[in-house]
Amino acid sequence: MFSIEHEFDSSIITLVDEAQSAAQEDVVINAFAECITLEQFNPRLNRAEKITLSMEQVRDLAAALDLPEGVYRIRPEEDEKGT
Secondary structure, three states: OEEEEEOOOOEEEEEOOOOOOOOOOOEEEEEOOOEEEEEEEEOOOOEEEEEEEEHHHHHHHHHHOOOOOOOOOOOOHHHHHOO
């Protein structure tokens, strides 16, 4: 299950793990114009932990989900067109 909320400067997506066993804490994703943050509560440390990804890292992650094992570099569209 997930929810989506739109704020003034970001979109907030919350992922809820509905697994019957070993459910994970909710993941909160904040999508800003310049970066994406992921937050998840860590019950062992009793605090939320945050990861920040640049838009380039998000682009690479999206591409990586559909590629086989290996090392890749995504070229800007201008390079691919030979300009």
